[in-house]
Structures are given as structure tokens and as C-alpha cells.
Amino acid sequence: MTHSAPGPTGPALSADLDEAAHRCLVAGFDGTTTVPDTLKRLVDRGLGGVILFTRNVRDADQVRELTGTLRTLRQDLLIAIDNEGGGIGHLVAAGAPEVPGSWALGVTDDPQLTAACADALAGHLLSLGITASYAPVADVQRRPENPIVRTRAFGSDPELVSRHLRAWIGATEARGVASCAKHFPGHGGTVTDSHHELAVDPRPYERLDLAPFRAAVEAGVPMLMSAHVVFPALDPDRPATLSPRILSDLLRGELGFDGVLVSDALEMKAIADRYGEAAGARLALAAGADQVIVAVPDLEVTLACRDAVLDALRSGELPEARVTEAAERVRRLALRYALPYRPGAVAAWDTEAGPTAARRAVRSAGPSPRPGPGAHVVDLFPAPHPALNWGGEDLLTAWHALDPTVTGTAFAGEPEDAGGVVEVVVEEVLRAAEGRPLVVAVCDAELYVWQGRLRDALLAARPDALLVSTGLPEPGSAVCAHGRGRVNLRALAEVLTGRTS
Numbered sequence: 001m002t003h004s005a006p007g008p009t010g011p012a013l014s015a016d017l018d019e020a021a022h023r024c025l026v027a028g029f030d031g032t033t034t035v036p037d038t039l040k041r042l043v044d045r046g047l048g049g050v051i052l053f054t055r056n057v058r059d060a061d062q063v064r065e066l067t068g069t070l071r072t073l074r075q076d077l078l079i080a081i082d083n084e085g086g087g088i089g090h091l092v093a094a095g096a097p098e099v100p101g102s103w104a105l106g107v108t109d110d111p112q113l114t115a116a117c118a119d120a121l122a123g124h125l126l127s128l129g130i131t132a133s134y135a136p137v138a139d140v141q142r143r144p145e146n147p148i149v150r151t152r153a154f155g156s157d158p159e160l161v162s163r164h165l166r167a168w169i170g171a172t173e174a175r176g177v178a179s180c181a182k183h184f185p186g187h188g189g190t191v192t193d194s195h196h197e198l199a200v201d202p203r204p205y206e207r208l209d210l211a212p213f214r215a216a217v218e219a220g221v222p223m224l225m226s227a228h229v230v231f232p233a234l235d236p237d238r239p240a241t242l243s244p245r246i247l248s249d250l251l252r253g254e255l256g257f258d259g260v261l262v263s264d265a266l267e268m269k270a271i272a273d274r275y276g277e278a279a280g281a282r283l284a285l286a287a288g289a290d291q292v293i294v295a296v297p298d299l300e301v302t303l304a305c306r307d308a309v310l311d312a313l314r315s316g317e318l319p320e321a322r323v324t325e326a327a328e329r330v331r332r333l334a335l336r337y338a339l340p341y342r343p344g345a346v347a348a349w350d351t352e353a354g355p356t357a358a359r360r361a362v363r364s365a366g367p368s369p370r371p372g373p374g375a376h377v378v379d380l381f382p383a384p385h386p387a388l389n390w391g392g393e394d395l396l397t398a399w400h401a402l403d404p405t406v407t408g409t410a411f412a413g414e415p416e417d418a419g420g421v422v423e424v425v426v427e428e429v430l431r432a433a434e435g436r437p438l439v440v441a442v443c444d445a446e447l448y449v450w451q452g453r454l455r456d457a458l459l460a461a462r463p464d465a466l467l468v469s470t471g472l473p474e475p476g477s478a479v480c481a482h483g484r485g486r487v488n489l490r491a492l493a494e495v496l497t498g499r500t501s
Helices: 015-023 037-044 060-073 102-108 111-128 158-174 211-218 244-254 277-287 299-315 320-337 353-361 395-400 418-432 449-461 486-497
Strands: 025-027 049-052 078-081 180-184 223-226 229-231 235-239 260-262 292-294 376-381 407-412 438-442 466-469
Touching: 015 025, 015 299, 015 320, 025 037, 025 299, 037 060, 037 299, 049 060, 060 078, 060 111, 078 320, 102 111, 102 158, 102 353, 111 158, 111 353, 158 211, 180 211, 211 223, 223 244, 244 277, 260 320, 277 292, 277 299, 277 320, 292 299, 299 320, 353 486, 376 395, 376 418, 376 449, 395 407, 395 486, 407 418, 418 449, 438 449, 466 486
Parallel strands: 025 049, 025 292, 049 078, 180 223, 223 260, 376 407, 376 438, 438 466
Antiparallel strands: 229 235
């Protein structure tokens, strides 16, 4: 019996091999209550998983309805989402637990608290019918210029990162949700965001941060995600996602990982611009990946990736044994996490774990500074990253909930024509802040010139202004929140006002 039609490069494939090829795909899609017909056809042929994004989320009941519909199409379909906590919140509208990002958990350095936060996130996922989470981040934040890892990492010390990974993985596993350590073999030593272009980590082998991934494997993590990063010490020619040396020799051979290895999204420009998504799918599977993610909602991209895999199987360019092996790993993962799912009551989680961690992560350089009531707050932070879907929460809103007399401005990204209007913005701020305590909040100002210019101009004009950091610690900051999640900003506002929400 055959399922796929003969292709231009070879004969029809057997139904089993066609299904195996489909199991190696994870697809994004549009829709909150209905499933596109194209996706239904992919699921019918064995699609291994789907990845949900904010575009698929309206509220909790709707998400449950959507995941229930997906399961009626195929019970062993893996339903996954990026669920790191902190500012990455695809499930905010569905009542996600308020949990700080990994850096704040690392600063607090209480693995039991990290486990409680991971348990809350996993419990919420389970209540929505989602049983796979593309978290935690196992990267070590090494370069101050790194634009993409930063507070998503637990820290800059591999041992600290490793112990929090163990806590997170164990708590998630206890809930019956699949965790995924990412991005192997590490994205923290780069100065490039692989969403935008190919990243390179130039360090020699002995300085690479493999220890957290070893710890994750030893902790029994069921999934690992590869990085779209070139490591010349390991493979000078291909990014990790497409490298047999890194995925097969290093990860499978040296680290002994036998779980599901999933690629980061193929539409990220590090892959799409240099290889194309379709070729990326074929090359990633040949290199040792078990599933490739096509997160964009345009299912034509997923179909092109699928067709490239099928054509490579027909031509013999992609060995049948490699796809069969990958599909078997995905099947085992589904048996462990997708099929046991039963809707119903989910054990409660600790709703105070996240707020407690966020409060403990707020650190002051000296005695806790409190500007007093009626402060004027200028919150400077980067525009939300489209792939990570940071919601752009601002300190002013969190502060206003505690002190309605506060005023200020939130700059979500560089003000229009900032190069020519810094003086205008500064004049407006100084005028509005006259007679009031002034607070200037920055987030990764070392990466964003416009923030540095505004900060320096405001501090020069108002030496009494209080400088605070909401990302990684900035020189001269009186207080640092170590994260920009809503719960981080609320905890920072509590410290600065002396009030609790």
C-alpha cells in the first residue's frame, strides 16, 4: 500500500514511510477555534505536532476547545508552545501564572522556588490541553553584546544554570508535560540573534557551555532544541541545526541523548535566508534532528518542507532508516506525553511562587531607594521581539497600580526621529517632572544607543534622578529587577513605592 504519489525523483513511498516523514514535522497555523483544512490533511497523514502562539489564544476556554479539536483529529498529536515565563507570554490571555524569567530565578538561586514556578507553568499547560513546552533555556549568558539570550538564561555560570535546569525539568516531568532544553549546544556565546541572521560562536571546544546540556540529559529531559549557530570548533561549515557532527556525533554519541531532538524554527533567517526552509528541513533531518519546526502560520511553507523531505526519501538522498528512527522517537514521546492526556481536574499550583521569586530577584545597590509619591517615571525599553511575543508591559503601568499619583512615559522602542529630537524629548520630560522625583528605567541600554543618549541627557539635567534597570544590571543602577515580565515590573514598583499589590 502507498500513500504518497510518485514524485519527480523517485517512486511512491509506502504508507508507513509517508507517515514517518509527517511525524518529523511540527507546524504553526492560524486559528483560535477552527483548524485549517490543510492542517487537517497533514494531521491525517501523521503530522507529529503543532506549535501554538499568541495568534491561537483568546482565552482559556477557547484554548481548551482548540486543543480538544486537535486531539479529535489525532490523539497522539503533540501540542506544544514556547513557555519560558517572564516576558515571553503567549498564554497571558488564557490566565497564565505570573512567573519571572529565568535570569530572575537564577539571581534568587533557590531551585525549590524554580521548581515551583516550573510546576505552575506546567500545571497551567496541562489544564489547557498542552503537553509539550519548548522550555527551559539551557544557554549560558556569556557575551554582554548578546542580543537574544540575556534574561532568558538562568545566568552566566554553567553550574548555576545546570542546577536550575534540573529543578525545572524535574517539576515539569512530574506534571506529565514534556520539557525541552534549548538551544544546543548554546546560543549565549554569540553577538547575533539567529532570528535575523546566522550567528557564530568562535570559542574553542573546551570553552563551549556544554555542561548545562549534559545536566539536562542526565536529568532525563525528553526533548532538546538545536541552535541555528555555527561553532567553528565543532563544524566550520554548517550551523548546529544542520550539522551531523554536532547533532549526531556530539549530542547522540558523546552526550548520549536518545530523546527527541527538535530544530529551532526553520523560518528564522539564519536558516531561511541561507538555505531556505525546505532545504533546511531535509538537511536537519539528515543531520540527526527528529522533528523540524515550521512556526509560521502559512501552511504552504510547511507543505514545501514536507515535500522536500518526501522528495529526498524518494531519491535516496535522505535515508529511510534516518526518518524511521526519528519518527520512532517522536512516537515514543507521544505515547509518554500526548496519549495519556485526560481532560479534567488538574492539581493546583502555587500561585505565589512567581511573585515571591520576582520580589526576591529585585536587588538594590544600597538602602532601598523610594522616590516618594507622585514620581515621574521614564521607562525605556526595546520594541517587543516579534518572534518571542514579549507584550511590552511597562513600569509606569505597574507603578500606577500602587500609586495613582505617578506620571511618566513609556518608550517601547526608539522614539520616532530620536536622533534629532533627543533634546525635545528631554525637555518634555524635564518639564513634566518639574517638582517631582524622577525615575529613569532602562533595559539593555548598552545594546540600544537611543536609550543611552536619553538616559545620559536626563541624568545630566537631573543628577538627583534614580536610575533603575529592568534587564541585565546596568552600571550605575540603584535598583535592578533582572527581568521585564509583568511580575518583575510589579515587584520593582513595590520596592520603589514601599507598597504591595
